[in-house]
Amino acid sequence: MTNIKDIIDDSCKSVAVAGHANPDGDCIGSCTALYMYLRKNFPEISVSLYLERPKEALCSVKGMSEAEQEVKEGAACDLFICCDTSIPDRIGVAGDLFRSAAKTVCIDHHVSNPGFADINHIVPDASSCAEVLAELFDYEKTDRDIAESLFTGIVHDCGVFQYRNTKPATMRTAAALMEKGIDSAEIIDATFNRRTFVQNRITGYALSRASLHLDGRCVSAVITAEDMERFGAGLKDLDIIVSDLRQTEGVLAAVFLYQTGENEYKISLRSNTGVNVSDVAARFGGGGHILAAGATVEGTPEQILPAILACIEEQL
Ligand SMILES: [Mn+2]
Known part of the structure; x- marks a missing residue:
């Protein structure tokens, strides 16, 4: 897969996007970014987002307000895309939907991921799932809100560019997202640095x-x-x-x-x-x-x- 549109064909009418249990910043950033990108660029498809409630600092990430915490009875989808999830057992609230989906896709960067979906796009060299997704999105179709989510995912998994998984490509991708006009310092402070008293x-x-x-x-x-x-x-x-x-x-x-x-x-x-x-x-x-x-x-x-x-x- 070189572009997210490669996995969407004419028969695809409904897509479910989901992440892993106890979602972290990369999981939340990746899933909300993919959800918003599909909503914006494939308006004819119905898109659902399934995510457990994360820690407070991540609840304000754009798109989170539309995330469902449980799968409604009878829900089905043509395409199920899970992000940042290395094993099927870790698919959070939408595990049953994954098993019943017509086609499944996994987009991830965990080196331990065995490739458990029908289509697997796993880039172990990438800092984050969000970095992998940024490469699969058309840059001109990535708006400010999507850029904010992707940037959130990247900074959380590379510890704001401190960890060894930070590559030149990570910085280039983050820089391109900053060009979309996001408030990068506020994202880092509000979602990564801020700690509660507890x-x-x-x-x-x-x-x-x-x-x-x-x-x-x-x-x-x-x-x-x-x-x-x-x-x-x-x-x-x-x-x-x-x-x-x-x-x-x-x-x-x-x-x-x-x-x-x-x-x-x-x-x-x-x-x-x-x-x-x-x-x-x-x-x-x-x-x-x-x-x-x-x-x-x-x-x-x-x-x-x-x-x-x-x-x-x-x-x-
Ligand atoms: Mn990750």
């Missing part, structure tokens, strides 16, 4: 209790359900902890565990260099990117952490 407190707590392992080459922190309750925090308040851990001097990999069930933890992994955390996550049934990955595992931190450290040590 987020700051629980991040500070996690960092103050972090531990070093493997001669200081690995750092870990754990947040339990009890911790979250004590701080009045939800899962959405934890997303900056692992990137803060990664910035520790001398550290090659950061491991953050947070409780998601009675005996279940989500592992969030980040790497600076020398460790492929996508491979580590895959050993626990998860996936992601070389420098950022995750998995959900059963057990206690005392059981899970040594197993992850052993996998990381193999790579050092």
